Amino acid sequence: MTSSPGGIGARTLPLLRHPVLRRLAQAFFVAFLLMVFAFLLIRLIPGDPAMILLGDEATEEDVIAYRKLLGIDGSIPSQFGRYVSNLVRGDFGVSIRSREPVLSIVGKRLPVSLWLTVTTIVMTIGLALPLGVAAALYRRTWFGHAFQIGASVLVATPVFFSGLLLILLFAVQVNLAPIAGYHAGFPANLYYLWLPALTINFVLVPVLARILQSSIVETSAEEFVEAAIIRGTQGWRFYWRYLLRPSLAPTIAALGYFAATVVSYAVIIEIIFNLPGLGMTLVDAVRNRDYPLVQGIVFLSGLLVVGLTFMADLVNGWLDPRAQIR
Amino acid sequence: MSEIEPLLEVKDLCISFRKGGGRKLPVVDAANLSLYQRQAVGIVGESGSGKTMLCRALIGTLPRHGAGIVSGTVRFDGQELAGAPERVWRGIRGREIGYIPQSSLAGLNPVLTVETQLVESITAAGSISRQQARQEAVALLEQVQIPRAQQVLKARSHQLSGGMRQRVMIAAAIAQGPKLLIADEPTTALDVTIQREILSLITQLRRDLNMALILVSHDLAVIEEVCDDVMVMYAGASVEAGPVAALSKAPRHPYTRALRVSRVDRAVPGQDLEAIPGDAASVGSWPAGCRFWPRCALADEACRRDSQPALMPTAQQLSACIHAERMAELEQ
Numbered sequence: 069m070t071s072s073p074g075g076i077g078a079r080t081l082p083l084l085r086h087p088v089l090r091r092l093a094q095a096f097f098v099a100f101l102l103m104v105f106a107f108l109l110i111r112l113i114p115g116d117p118a119m120i121l122l123g124d125e126a127t128e129e130d131v132i133a134y135r136k137l138l139g140i141d142g143s144i145p146s147q148f149g150r151y152v153s154n155l156v157r158g159d160f161g162v163s164i165r166s167r168e169p170v171l172s173i174v175g176k177r178l179p180v181s182l183w184l185t186v187t188t189i190v191m192t193i194g195l196a197l198p199l200g201v202a203a204a205l206y207r208r209t210w211f212g213h214a215f216q217i218g219a220s221v222l223v224a225t226p227v228f229f230s231g232l233l234l235i236l237l238f239a240v241q242v243n244l245a246p247i248a249g250y251h252a253g254f255p256a257n258l259y260y261l262w263l264p265a266l267t268i269n270f271v272l273v274p275v276l277a278r279i280l281q282s283s284i285v286e287t288s289a290e291e292f293v294e295a296a297i298i299r300g301t302q303g304w305r306f307y308w309r310y311l312l313r314p315s316l317a318p319t320i321a322a323l324g325y326f327a328a329t330v331v332s333y334a335v336i337i338e339i340i341f342n343l344p345g346l347g348m349t350l351v352d353a354v355r356n357r358d359y360p361l362v363q364g365i366v367f368l369s370g371l372l373v374v375g376l377t378f379m380a381d382l383v384n385g386w387l388d389p390r391a392q393i394r
Numbered sequence: 395m396s397e398i399e400p401l402l403e404v405k406d407l408c409i410s411f412r413k414g415g416g417r418k419l420p421v422v423d424a425a426n427l428s429l430y431q432r433q434a435v436g437i438v439g440e441s442g443s444g445k446t447m448l449c450r451a452l453i454g455t456l457p458r459h460g461a462g463i464v465s466g467t468v469r470f471d472g473q474e475l476a477g478a479p480e481r482v483w484r485g486i487r488g489r490e491i492g493y494i495p496q497s498s499l500a501g502l503n504p505v506l507t508v509e510t511q512l513v514e515s516i517t518a519a520g521s522i523s524r525q526q527a528r529q530e531a532v533a534l535l536e537q538v539q540i541p542r543a544q545q546v547l548k549a550r551s552h553q554l555s556g557g558m559r560q561r562v563m564i565a566a567a568i569a570q571g572p573k574l575l576i577a578d579e580p581t582t583a584l585d586v587t588i589q590r591e592i593l594s595l596i597t598q599l600r601r602d603l604n605m606a607l608i609l610v611s612h613d614l615a616v617i618e619e620v621c622d623d624v625m626v627m628y629a630g631a632s633v634e635a636g637p638v639a640a641l642s643k644a645p646r647h648p649y650t651r652a653l654r655v656s657r658v659d660r661a662v663p664g665q666d667l668e669a670i671p672g673d674a675a676s677v678g679s680w681p682a683g684c685r686f687w688p689r690c691a692l693a694d695e696a697c698r699r700d701s702q703p704a705l706m707p708t709a710q711q712l713s714a715c716i717h718a719e720r721m722a723e724l725e726q
Contacts, residue, residue, distance in 0.1 A: 290500060291495050291496070291500040291501045292500060292501050292502055292503045292504075294455055294458060294495060295493075295495055295501045295502070295563070295566070296503070296511075296514070297455060297458075297487070298453055298455065298487045298488055298493045298495075298567075299487075299488050299511075299514055299515045299518060299566055299569075300484060300487055300488040300489070300514075300515070300518035300570075301514050301518065302484070305514070309503065309505075309506060309510075310503060313505050314503060314504060314505050387505065388504070388505050389504070389505060389550050389552070
């Protein structure tokens with residue numbers, strides 16, 4: 069029983085025949101692209117940090133001299149060379165505006181965003197899994213129809229609107245959460261995070277539960293499900309082994325992807341709930357054309373996303389061996 | 395027929411799909427089948443004739459496919475199964491009636507090992523230790539002539555060939571020692587060489603384990619090889635039933651005759667195969683009268699006017715053709 073190695077990569081490098089290593093190599097490649105994009109994207113936006121900092125009164129000479137001071141002089145390729153060689157040494161540069169090292173800014177802000185992401189994902193799994201299963205099993209009852217309608221309405225509701233509604237309900241009407249703000253330290257920080265996380269989940273849970281629902285419906289029509297019923301498989305064993313487990317792959321892949329979007333949702337959410345995370349810092353940095361800070365945040369939060377999708381792939385490979393031979 | 399009670403007796407079974415708004419779409423209408431202990435009966439018919447739905451009625455999984463029994467009886471081993479509750483079916487499925495599904499290449503769960511699924515079959519019959527169940531799983535695989543059973547136990551569906559998967563499905567079906575094995579087109583998806591092996595395996599297991607067998611096929615040649623009796627289905631109805639030899643030598647229904655002359659293995663080189671004229675009556679658009687009349691050379695006014703004829707004894711078999719006697723003359 070030999071499974072033939074699939075894909076072009078498998079034929080070129082023998083080491084990459086192992087599916088985990090192949091995924092890892094892909095992750096590194098994506099990280100490299102991310103590094104390039106982080107550098108290019110901010111430079112594609114018109115505007116010059118030196119001109120913004122010095123104001124309208126500055127002379128041409130002042131601007132050129134200041135650019136040199138900030139380390140953004142010279143051609144784009146030469147800037148890129150410096151950026152990469154610094155990055156390799158772990159030097160992300162210094163914020164143009166605050167003169168604080170980028171790593172120290174990110175180090176202060178990233179934990180808030182990370183906690184928001186983790187809280188959100190845990191909540192997503194806790195809500196989407198039972199909802200998706202119930203929506204699949206009871207799809208022909210009133211519950212299934214209510215789910216379809218409710219899910220469409222929730223997905224179409226923008227987070228800034230549902231966020232404000234939730235604040236009104238849980239922070240103003242009943243005092244279960246603060247209106248805004250944050251204090252570090254687990255588990256006390258959950259008090260500040262659960263409402264923002266719930267807000268994001270108003271979009272994520274309906275989408276994921278629907279993906280799970282349709283995979284379960286698809287799986288339940290499979291011949292092997294009928295074969296299991298005829299064999300006499302019953303109870304949790306039947307539901308887990310024959311309905312849920314073979315249906316999880318698309319949902320987990322989507323979860324890995326949505327974990328990534330949490331980072332971008334975070335920008336809006338952090339503004340609504342006044343959380344001192346990376347999102348707000350990034351918006352400010354873009355506005356100021358703070359090149360090193362934007363590069364640092366985009367690259368590091370991008371790495372987070374790459375890591376999350378890599379983990380989703382690993383979980384999938386473990387749950388569903390078919391995923392590995394693809 | 396003798397006075398011994400048949401193991402399975404299906405009488406005038408009607409099955410309908412449930413459509414929206416309480417409407418029903420009949421898919422099997424007047425299916426009749428009887429089978430004794432250790433007997434092998436074949437069911438033959440074109441796709442859409444209701445063979446598979448009839449099988450599903452025999453293992454109680456019609457509701458999964460949006461269908462149900464409308465009328466008729468299914469007696470199995472002294473028990474009425476038509477309309478039986480799920481609780482009764484749990485005692486029947488696997489234990490009394492083993493089933494090899496149609497597209498059994500997809501019959502194994504892709505995320506589980508063969509061992510997990512076989513052990514499920516074995517433990518469903520009663521309390522037995524994991525160790526014992528494992529040993530029994532190896533024995534089962536050896537019984538279905540799988541070499542390197544230990545290795546196959548650890549394998550998943552995608553690592554096995556079609557023939558291997560089918561053998562594993564057979565092993566799972568006989569795990570609880572059923573009295574009746576239903577094989578729904580067990581060889582359709584397989585290579586011709588492997589088809590032969592699977593058929594001879596089924597025949598041998600049936601003898602070794604004293605099982606009765608229902609073999610469904612659209613291929614009369616396959617059934618002739620394995621079965622004692624045969625029942626021919628057309629458009630949801632049993633049209634002819636009796637000993638294989640009688641039906642193949644002297645069919646008493648024009649449809650059976652047509653199936654016989656269109657057989658590929660009887661073809662004469664250089665001569666066109668005789669195809670059955672017209673298209674098979676599809677579910678939802680069965681013609682009034684005898685359902686075969688639009689394709690039948692013998693059809694007359696009575697065939698068009700009267701309803702689908704019931705099975706009537708003629709020669710050595712039962713036929714649902716009002717011209718059964720004329721068929722006998724035609725054969726000579």
